[in-house]
Structure formats: C-alpha cells, structure tokens
Amino acid sequence: MEYVTLNNGLKMPMVGFGVFRVPDKKECEESVYQAIKAGYRLIDTAAAYTNEDAVGAAVKRAINDDICKREDLFITSKLWVQDMMDYDSAKKGIEASLKKSGLEYLDLYLLHQACGDYFAAWRAMEDAYREGLLKAIGVSNFYSNILTNFCEVVKIKPVVNQVELHPYYTQEKALETMKYYNVIPEAWAPLGGGRYNPFEDEMLKDMANHHHKSVGQVLLRWNLQRGVVVIPKSTHLERIKENIDLFDFELSEEEMNKISSLDMGYTGSRAKHFDPEFVRMVLNNKIHD
Numbered sequence: 001m002e003y004v005t006l007n008n009g010l011k012m013p014m015v016g017f018g019v020f021r022v023p024d025k026k027e028c029e030e031s032v033y034q035a036i037k038a039g040y041r042l043i044d045t046a047a048a049y050t051n052e053d054a055v056g057a058a059v060k061r062a063i064n065d066d067i068c069k070r071e072d073l074f075i076t077s078k079l080w081v082q083d084m085m086d087y088d089s090a091k092k093g094i095e096a097s098l099k100k101s102g103l104e105y106l107d108l109y110l111l112h113q114a115c116g117d118y119f120a121a122w123r124a125m126e127d128a129y130r131e132g133l134l135k136a137i138g139v140s141n142f143y144s145n146i147l148t149n150f151c152e153v154v155k156i157k158p159v160v161n162q163v164e165l166h167p168y169y170t171q172e173k174a175l176e177t178m179k180y181y182n183v184i185p186e187a188w189a190p191l192g193g194g195r196y197n198p199f200e201d202e203m204l205k206d207m208a209n210h211h212h213k214s215v216g217q218v219l220l221r222w223n224l225q226r227g228v229v230v231i232p233k234s235t236h237l238e239r240i241k242e243n244i245d246l247f248d249f250e251l252s253e254e255e256m257n258k259i260s261s262l263d264m265g266y267t268g269s270r271a272k273h274f275d276p277e278f279v280r281m282v283l284n285n286k287i288h289d
C-alpha cells in the first residue's frame, strides 16, 4: 500500500474501500471485513449511508481476529447536511457517528457537502479534532470557488476534498486549487460509479490487456498516478481484491493522456453540487448522497 501525508502530518492510504449504497447491514459488514482481510486499511462511510454501525462491527471483528490493529486502520465518515445547520447540530452529528460506529475516534471526518451553515459545522469539527475524537477533518464536494473561500477563512484547513474524479470527469482545474491549498484530492466514483460504461471502452480494454490488468485497475491506477486517493466500492470478493491490486504496473505518460482525453467536462451523476435545484433537494431532505 502507498500512503500520502496529509497537511496535519497524518498518513492516509492511497486506496480505500467505499460503502455507498450498501444499506444492508450484514452485506456491508461482510464486505468491509473481507476488504480489511484483503489488505484495505481505509474505509469510507457516511452518516447518510446508514451503515456506520456495520463498518464499526467489521472493524471490531477484524481486530478481534488479529487481522489488524485499530491504529492501522483509517476510518472515514461524513457529517450529513441536516446536521450542518448550526454548531450544536453538528456536534450532535459527530457524536452520533462515533456512537453508531462504536469507535472511540474517527481517523477522518468530512463535511459531506457545502450546504447548510457549513462554517458553524466546521467549528464543531475543529473542536472535536482538538479533543482527539477526529484525527483529521476535511470536506467533500467543495467546488474550487467554495474551497478557496473556505481555506482562506477557516482556522484549521481541510486535509482532504472528496469529489467525483474519473476519466469522464477529470476536474484538472479543481485539482490545481486543491494542490494550491495542500488539500489531498480523494476520488468518489473512481470506477465511474456505474455510469459512463468504461468497461466496454475498446481503448481502455486494449490498455488493460497490454498490462495484464483489468479496466477497473487501469481506471484506479490513472487516478493514483495523478496523486488522487481512490475509494472503489464493491460487494464482490473478486472485485474487492482486484481493486486494491494496483501497485505492480505503471501507465506511461501517453496512456495517462489518452485516458484523460475521455473527459466530458461535465458530470453525468445526479449529484450536481453547483445546481440550485440539487441544493434545494438536499436541503429539503429529498437526496442523501
């Protein structure tokens, strides 16, 4: 596993395991347990995914079975928008994440979106960070203008910005802003999130064959070589293993550029954080991702 050093000195694995849309507790716990067994040390959940408890249960099981120690793991969760309305609701949201996961601390906690009173919520996260309940704090879905304003204003800078990043939405400009503020980019939907059909793309298939790897591995490797942390999700053991087996090949500059040329320049996901209608739906509790 390769690690990246965050702006607070903490080391974070470059490959993690996401559990979005795995609401079934047993399935989530088993997937996370298998992922830890397969070598993942970063797990990415969120209050909105309603599976922080299953992640916590898998962590306990893995520690009990001597697969790893708590300090080897990097557990991420996120504060949901309805808990970002003021300082007190955020404080309660953080406490709820800790209680549900059954963990004494979380390694990374993110503002899920730039909605509500996210500055007040951040102050609650800063306090929990100072208390050691959160070892690092960051943001998610902060577009460049919002991230810039945020980094210029807050006392403790975010360590990470988790945003949609894959060859169909490369977001090069957003990466430049993150680099400027020493905020590590973390990719959600690094495999395309079930959209864009990358697994049928002939160019990607040829490249994967050339390296004796899968298309999924090429997609993930492309982000890693851009300095982006990836958190692919799968509930299938073979894919769980495949998605972490990324460190025995390298894409050439030409291959990297070819993959980047798939960029559409816009997102095909419904999560359009810049869209007023989307923001209203999130605030009205009609969307939970």
Ligand SMILES: NC(=O)c1ccc[n+]([C@@H]2O[C@H](COP(=O)([O-])OP(=O)(O)OC[C@H]3O[C@@H](n4cnc5c(N)ncnc54)[C@H](OP(=O)(O)O)[C@@H]3O)[C@@H](O)[C@H]2O)c1
Residues within 6 Å of the ligand: 017, 018, 019, 020, 021, 044, 045, 112, 140, 141, 162, 163, 187, 188, 189, 190, 191, 192, 193, 194, 199, 214, 216, 217, 231, 232, 233, 234, 235, 236, 239, 240, 242, 243, 289
């Ligand atoms: N911060 C945010 O707003 C936000 C938003 C979305 C996601 N996330 C985080 O990012 C994580 C990853 O994003 P995501 O789950 O949306 O999308 P993703 O990881 O890009 O893609 C997951 C999809 O790809 C399939 N898949 C996994 N490995 C594969 C492989 N090797 N070959 C072919 N198909 C494969 C999975 O199916 P199977 O499960 O059936 O294998 C699933 O349908 C989430 O789980 C979550 O933790 C965060």
